[in-house]
Amino acid sequence: MVRLSWLHLGLFLIVIISFSIGVLDAGGEGSLLLEECPSACDYRCSETHHQKPCLFYCNQCCDKCLCVPSGxxxxxxxxxxxxxxxxxxxxxxxP
Structure with missing residues (x-):
């Protein structure tokens, strides 16, 4: 019983440390390199009927924030x- 609780504590600490150093972070602000913005925005704007303005503003926002939301x-x-x-x-x- 005691062994199980130590195991849970150890796993919990590993997860917390991983999040704090960004190992398990799936994205977020500043997670992209400047050269990754065009491909991220191509996907972000892929389903809109307003491709040109979407790509323009998405790339402008990505250049500033180094992040594009998923989907x-x-x-x-x-x-x-x-x-x-x-x-x-x-x-x-x-966008």
Missing amino acids: TYGHKEECPCYNNWKTKEGGPKC
Whole structure:
């Protein structure tokens, strides 16, 4: 019984340490290199009918934030910089 609880504690510590050094981090702010932005934005904008503006703003946002949310829509909470950058009118700047 005691051995099992030590095992759980050890696994818990490994997971916490891995997250803190980014081993298990699947992305997030600053996780991309500048040269990775075009391919990330190509995928992000792949399902929209407004390809040119989507790619322009996505690449602009990625250049600043070094992050593009996963998927083709939503998930902006993964990249706070990307999510919080607003237009002059207060709308979202990044697709």
